[in-house]
Amino acid sequence: xxxxxxxxxxxxxxxxxxxxxxxxxxxxxxxxxxxxxxxxxxxxxxxxxxxxxxxxxxxxxxxxxxxxxxxxxxxxxxxxxxxxxxxxxxxxxxxxxxxxxxxxxxxxxxxxxxxxxxxxxxxxxxxxxxxxxxxxxxxxxxxxxxxx
Amino acid sequence: xxxxxxxxxxxxxxxxxxxxxxxxxxxxxxxxxxxxxxxxxxxxxxxxxxxxxxxxxxxxxxxxxxxxxxxxxxxxxxxxxxxxxxxxxxxxxxxxxxxxxxxxxxxxxxxxxxxxxxxxxxxxxxxxxxxxxxxxxxxxxxxxxxxxxxxxxxxxxxxxxxxxxxxxx
Numbered sequence: 001x002x003x004x005x006x007x008x009x010x011x012x013x014x015x016x017x018x019x020x021x022x023x024x025x026x027x028x029x030x031x032x033x034x035x036x037x038x039x040x041x042x043x044x045x046x047x048x049x050x051x052x053x054x055x056x057x058x059x060x061x062x063x064x065x066x067x068x069x070x071x072x073x074x075x076x077x078x079x080x081x082x083x084x085x086x087x088x089x090x091x092x093x094x095x096x097x098x099x100x101x102x103x104x105x106x107x108x109x110x111x112x113x114x115x116x117x118x119x120x121x122x123x124x125x126x127x128x129x130x131x132x133x134x135x136x137x138x139x140x141x142x143x144x145x146x147x148x
Numbered sequence: 149x150x151x152x153x154x155x156x157x158x159x160x161x162x163x164x165x166x167x168x169x170x171x172x173x174x175x176x177x178x179x180x181x182x183x184x185x186x187x188x189x190x191x192x193x194x195x196x197x198x199x200x201x202x203x204x205x206x207x208x209x210x211x212x213x214x215x216x217x218x219x220x221x222x223x224x225x226x227x228x229x230x231x232x233x234x235x236x237x238x239x240x241x242x243x244x245x246x247x248x249x250x251x252x253x254x255x256x257x258x259x260x261x262x263x264x265x266x267x268x269x270x271x272x273x274x275x276x277x278x279x280x281x282x283x284x285x286x287x288x289x290x291x292x293x294x295x296x297x298x299x300x301x302x303x304x305x306x307x308x309x310x311x312x313x314x315x316x317x
Contacts, residue, residue, distance in 0.1 A: 009317075020175040050219060088168065089161050106169050132156050144156065 003057050006048050007064040014044065015086070023088055024108050027139030087137050094133035097146070107135055117141040191316055192216050199311070205229075207307030217316045218295050221254050224288040231274075231284040232305035239274040239284045242303040250298055250315070255289040269303075 018025055027033075048061055076083045083089075093104050094114055104110065114133045118124035122145045132144040189197035192215045202209030204227070211225040231239040238261060248270035256272075264271040277284055284304075292298075292315035301310050 006317075016175075017179075020172055020179060022172060084159075084161060084164050084168075089159055089164060091165060092156065092158065092160060103165075134156070134158065 002050075003048070003052070003060045004064050006050070007061045008068060010044055010048050011065060011068050014040075019086075019088065022107055023091075023135055023137065023139040025139065027141075090137055091135045092132055093135050093141070094127070094130050096132075097128040097130055099127070103135075109135055109141070114141055114143075118143045118145075190215060192220065192222065201309045201311040206309075208302060208304055208309045210302060210309055210311065212300075212311060212313065214312075215314050215316065216292050218292045221289050221291045224290060226286045226288070226302060228284045228304040228307065230305065230307070232303075233276075234273060237276045239276060240304060241272045241274070241284075241286060243270045243272065244299070244301040245269050247298050247300045247313075250292060250294045250296075251290045252293050253288060253290050255287075257287045 025033075049057060072086060076086060091103055091107065093100055093107065093109055099111055099114070104114075111127070114130070115124075115127065117133065117140070118127075118130055121143055124130060124143065124145055129146055130143055131146045134142045134144070136142055185191075185196070186194075188194050191197075192213060197213045197215045198211075199214045200209060200211050207230065208226070208228045210227075211223075213222045213224070216222050226241065228239075228241065231241070234240055245266065245268050248265075258274055260272040260274050262273045264273070272286075274284070274286070292313075295315050295317040298313045298315060299310070300313055301308060303309075
């Protein structure tokens with residue numbers, strides 16, 4: 001029971017923490033973000049497993065996590081209104097070449113991030129070539145280019 | 149182009165987004181307080197946690213941690229001015245049984261000769277100190293094995309001390 005409680009509590013805590021810090025915290029952007037995620041992984045593992053490194057405990061932890069993930073998916077299916085609460089919602093940050101500054105500041109997205117996404121995915125060169133830039137739930141930025 | 153004219157099919161909900169930003173601001177403040185409190189020792193090892201029951205001149209006093217975490221070792225120092233003696237001249241220290249059962253003693257200096265477990269109390273017997281008239285000091289390195297609030301009583305003869313400790317999960 002101890003393992004199940006630890007796992008469920010840690011899962012809930014991580015969901016809450018990443019919702020608090022915003023969508024961009026989920027997008028692995030720089031080396032610092034990558035290192036942060038590595039350290040969080042290590043800290044989480046130690047807290048969940050404690051001193052019990054048995055095969056059985058590992059199975060219990062993994063099964064609990066998968067069940068929680070399944071549970072969340074089912075809950076979102078039954079109550080679609082909970083989806084933005086659990087996973088946030090996408091947000092337009094550039095509209096017809098015009099950056100929506102207030103939204104970008106609040107979500108800690110800068111123009112360089114948008115232009116990098118535009119170059120990577122569509123080979124676009126300038127902001128005025130972007131019809132929409134959307135900050136997705138995953139923290140990534142998707143680009144809809146203007147029709148040529 | 150205004151939001152109403154935008155033709156992008158998207159689950160954007162600006163009203164919900166504004167509420168989310170507000171919640172994030174408040175939660176960010178709570179997180180800051182949480183980390184500051186942790187730095188000060190609210191979850192162990194810091195000024196908020198270090199405590200002393202009794203004074204150095206009292207018949208018995210204890211330096212302990214108010215806040216501890218299960219599985220994590222902490223140090224407790226006990227001093228008895230005139231320790232209780234057994235008929236064999238051993239120094240005795242009595243610890244409430246409920247607390248004794250909730251901890252794991254990693255190290256105890258000096259090491260006891262024996263530990264007798266009675267229903268309400270654990271009796272630690274130590275070899276007589278070289279200076280039989282002097283105070284007896286004990287250093288416990290212990291780890292809580294159970295979370296929760298523990299009421300602790302230490303007794304040596306007629307002298308007793310009581311304190312409360314919170315062990316986090």
